[in-house]
Amino acid sequence: MNSSLLLSIVTFVYCLAAFLYIAAWVFKKKELAVAATWVTIAALIGNVAGMGMRWHESYQIGDGSYGHAPLSNLYESLVFFAATIALIYLVVEYRYKNRTLGAFVMPIAFLCMAYASFGTMNKIQPLIPALKSNWLIAHVITCFFGYAAFAISFGVSLIFLFKDRFQDKNKDTGRSFLPSVALLEELTHQMVTFGFLFLTIGIITGAVWANSAWGSYWTWDPKETWSLITWFVYASLLHARFARGWGGQRIAYLSIIGFMAVLFTYFGVNYLPGLHSYGSV
């Protein structure tokens, strides 16, 4: 049993969780949703265990010189991304006592793991000198908590738009099983503020790290620029909500645009030259 195998299994467990959540929502079966929660918890435990194993394995090769926290390339970051999504989702589910959200959130975690398992190199590679810093851990963890919160706010916004569009018709379908519009709005806002705080800290830790590694805290590297664009989009969303009292659909659309910016920051930037290019496939 090695970490790659375990994480491949976890991919399918996430798939099962997503499937159960969707089934519970469509067929309105509470038992399925409860099962989905437990499957998600199992997947999260497996996910974290897989990362721990990978961390341990990295010390077993190259006379221990490879040893590093599993947060250094696209594969490792996707695995971590899935774990943060699942973790934050479980907290939200517990706090808001609603299990339908999983139908929209867990597929994202599954897609992350699937992409990690099938679309990327999962060989443990040694760290290049620039990445050898404790700031790596702080920077990656905060960024991905931010990204995960944005991913969930994206899922919630999708439900909101879905519900908003079909609310009046067909009250008897699975849609009535969805949380109330007020709760969805509240959740979007909570997740965006949480994500915004962590994105801010993530950008800041990155800047401090860059300053200690290269001597400048900001170099307009494409990833930096795109994370700033993402930050601007969410800052606009917050201003629109706080200062102008926007809500509902418009906030939902902004949150979706914001998540698109997150995705481009995460994946798209790899096609542009820059310091973060080790994030590529």
Next chain:
Amino acid sequence: MLSLAVTSIIGTIVPQNGNPAAYKQQYGEVFYNLFNRLGIFDMYHCWWFQVMLIMLTLNITVCSIQRLSKTWKIIFPTQLSFNRSRFQKRANREEFQNQGALEQLRKEYESFLNQQIGHSIVERTKKGFCVFAEKMRWTRLGVYFVHLSVILLLLGGLIGSLFGFNGSVNIAEGEAADAIWVRNSHEKRQLPFTIRCDDFDVSFYDTGAPREFRSTLTLLENGEPVLTENIIVNDPLRYKGINMFQASYGQLPPEAPKIDPDMEVSLNLLSRESGMQYQRKTKIGQVVELPEGKGKFVIKEFQPSLEFGNMKLGETFIGLLTPSQGEETKVILPVKYARFDTMRKGAIVISITNDAEDFHAGHDHTVRYYTGLQVNSDPGVWVVYAGFLIMIIGCYITFFMSHQQVCIEVIKSGKNNRVFISGITNKNKLSMQNKIKKLAQSLKHVSKQEEL
């Protein structure tokens, strides 16, 4: 209320202004790649971008000050007061009934709110009383902290670009530099000290990827060494406000070995005609009279590693033979191949009798590296760091802390008292609702204990 609304609209100018900046950057990305290839790196420092940053700063400043000056009195009133009717309209209002003397309840509720929320004030009404308490009124300032931090960041960046510098220098092992090349320009900048690279090491993983590069640097002031330290990537050296970062490294081209021009070269001269061998000693540039009147020979130069066709001849002398009759001929004399000159089929076969090692003097076979250092100074960095800190704290306050006001109203109706409790908050209404529910529960508990 109206003024608040108006100031809110002014406040929204900020994101509207932020967005064009973001979009311009977005369009800028494409150009950035293009410019990158064209060698123009400076688009983020070009005038329209700078103007936009200044506009953003001005906007945040003006809007914040305007808003703050209008809301300051609301945030920090000279006298704490509350409006009962606002609490009566709250959706989170909870109601229950109990019995007991009003005066007794007032004391209990007052101390209850003092304990749970903060300093409370009491207002007597026609049929009962109200107890009001609030906490964390100051958190309404959180958003201004965030705006302040943005201004600090931009200010720090400005200070850095005005008073700081950023450049790089390559120093070969054993050599020193006291000036750097300023980034994106062809200017040299003098440093207040000299950097000497004592040593450079690079280690590799078994994959061939670099694992670590390390420079041992000594700083000299007026020729006197003041500091020696190792630097690696992510661990720079800082001295007198100037930072030296390990940025890159490279190999020096193999150095031409310095052989002593006065070095003695021993020649063996074989005459084909007589079969006689003659020994001569010479130097580079010194003319040798060939025996048996065959002409003159002079060594012109030394090549540390000559290639002849596909052959690597190694240390080789190149000379010029001027026979008594006929044309001048170039003569190649590899130190390691004494019979090489027989191929020329000349009257005299020349060879060198020195050992090849004799010409290794000064030839260092180990690879020589140079270290690439990034050298900079940024006096604005502490302003930026202060901005970072305030931004994180400000965001936390803005998003997760709220001004909470709670009011308990008691109305005497017949034998019973009707107790209402409700709360107002500027953020996170849901958690306020839960809080009011909990407070109502414990309030009931307080009263029941009293009844027993």
